[in-house]
Amino acid sequence: MVILTAIDRDPGCKGVVETAYELATSMDMELVILHVVPEDGNEEKAREQVEDIVTSVIGTLEGVDLRIMPEQTRRDLPTGRTANHILQVAEDIDPDYIVIGSRKRTGLGKILLGSVSKLILANADVPVVTVEQKRKAEA
Template sequence: MTEHILVPIDESDPSSDAMQFAIEHHPEATITAIHVVDPGEAFAGTSIEGAASRQDVLESQERHAEKLLEDVREKGESEGVTIETDTVVGNVSRSIIEYIEEHDIDHVVIGSHGRTGASRILLGSVAESVTRRSPVPVTVVR
């Protein structure tokens, strides 16, 4: 029986679908939603002149993550489910794997954009990387 499910969250429809799947299929499990703030992505638009504001950019991304996770908690409450939340800073795939290993997670439900071909190669796939490297079962929702 699944006891603790991790659902990585971003602003995409697939991540919302993954959360809905977790709520519907594992109502008795502890569900934790995490959002990973990737400094590489957060600073991608920051110029050298803006280097002094990098901390501001990161703090802004973390505030945005908290709002996103607050919405997830409210969604859970409306479904009668308590959802734990956390924000992690780091590489997205690597941070998800580390979180699994450090928090006694026994199942992951993750959304996928379903990209194929060149777009998958160029953009990569967090869901694919997590699925390959996860020490626990992973359900990919598309």
């Protein structure tokens, strides 16, 4: 049994990692943490930042399957590339749950989720847990 959580490099996603870790340990499930690096991003730097976020929350990387995946341009995915990479990993590993973050919005944005969150919720074949992702200043 597996929980897949997808995070970015914003320290505000610590709550996402914490929720995924708590779920995984309470249900004795494997935890896979995924970060998709933008095409123009530095994969090594991204790995360091994601490792720092994860270890600041759970204290270790031991027992966590940390995956840093470079985003790739695909002609069949004109939008939502990050979401589609997350969904592809979900298809490959067949998790029992997906845990993702969503930033709090104001006004009309309260009824809208971020594009990645919205695409994951609309297209995942398993239950999706969304966690409010704090802004950097609030983290």
